[in-house]
Amino acid sequence: MAFLRVKPGGIYVDGTVGLAGHSEAILKASAPDGFLYGFEWDEVSYGLALKRLVPYEGRFRIFRLNFSEAPRVLKEEKVLADGIVLDLGLSSFLIEASGRGFSFRRDEPLDMRMDERLKLRARDLINRLSYPQLVELLRNYGEEPAAKRIAKAIVEARKKKPIETSLELARLVEGVVRRRRSGQHPATLTFQALRIAVNRELENLGKFLAEAPEILKPGGRLAVISFHSLEDRIVKRAFREDPRLEVVTKKPIRPSTEEVRRNPRARSARMRVAERCGL
Ligand SMILES: C[S@@+](CC[C@H](N)C(=O)[O-])C[C@H]1O[C@@H](n2cnc3c(N)ncnc32)[C@H](O)[C@@H]1O
16 A cells, blocks of 8 residues: 555556455545556456445446456546556465365366456366477476476376366376475476466466556556566566656565465565656
């Protein structure tokens, strides 16, 4: 809230509403007359967010759309924002309660679509991609050092029967990758890669960042919280190279030890903030 300089009467965009934690904080800090445009593509989260925001009726609109559509929507609405926030990736709700196979600790169908209107599921990629395509996916979206070994194991296993569940995939990866020194589960990067590919996460982020400055007021701020280095690199470069933006955070903001203790999922979060140059 402090980096976005949320103030009464301001116009804000939350591109990743989730269960509306940030949206609610923005509506509170911009009371009595601030306005929020929200974007959330998962149907269940969208419904829960609308319920949570009932007390702020009349001060927000939430669209069940990809945030890459936000610049188009705001242009159609003929408004410019004072602040935009993106809090990328999965919510705890999607990991723990959606039943879509995001976690290697649960036995669920290998789906991984955050938006169930998307066509391809994780099981389609796992069972249909060729060996070189699997290697490329694991390298490009997971930076997985054991990409070849994992791809080979997948191709061998699916000759016998298709790989259908998150636990089947996790076991298969555990069979060929040793526990990592970092303490990371052997299947972490495989799951990350699949999820990014299914949801076209890097493409969405790139498209959004290229257009976001067009919907910011001069002096308006854009804050992006990312959870892995692939995303963070895209944000860092976009902020640095866009002449319409000035970087506010020379180094990314990291959570305090206290915050990580309270919320271990915050441990890899990095927030970068940029400001729309005034002209
Ligand atoms: C980390 S959570 C956000 C949590 C939120 N800040 C809160 O306070 O509850 C990310 C959310 O963004 C959504 N999301 C991710 N990528 C999206 C995209 N391209 N378009 C729209 N929503 C997206 C996910 O479905 C998820 O609910």
